[in-house]
Amino acid sequence: MPGKLKVGVLVSGGGTNLQAIIDRAADGRLDAEVAIVISDVADAFALERARRAGIHAAFINPRDFPDRLAFNRAVIQKLRDHGVELVALAGYLRITSDELVDAFAGRIMNIHPSLVPSFCGKGMHGLRVHQAALDYGVKVTGCTVHFATKQVDAGPIIIQRTAPVLDDDTAETLSERVLKEEHIAYSEAIQLFAEGRLRIEGRRVRVLPAKC
């Protein structure tokens, strides 16, 4: 039997998506193991979550490098050192570098807390996304797991899950509702990848039937 898919997770913040992936892998619903968690932020709580789960946790300080290219190369090297087959961006606040996309072409996923192509792109992160959805007045929002490409939030979509927008929502309450969907969606997308069921066809991702 082939070994479990090795996932490298890049984070900058609290890491609830990371936690959901760790939990699904631990309870056997996800045929993957988190091989390494890398953060560009020293005190990201996600690093602590990784350590508690016995997973390698690395802080790579962008200031230790002369430029972005050198920093990105260090991240790629760390992922390779740990045998990473799939990179999952989970609240990683750096724009995905061209080098990373080239190094892991078709093997990088990102999660965004809206139904792409709404409320996404440069500068759209955190509560800003949910505030934009509220300001626009949409009745349904959600989350998107997609393959990362060189354009921000624009890669082929793997899974979207929806959440209702309620009349008295704030950006915070909406964010909490969407996060619950994110925690389901990310593991589902990784599981489909682990089963070899995702085929990128131009902008579309075809989900192949499960093998019996």
Ligand code: GRF
């Ligand atoms: C999530 O909303 C994710 O969609 C976005 O950043 C947030 C990260 O949350 N890319 P967490 O750190 O996983 O709790």
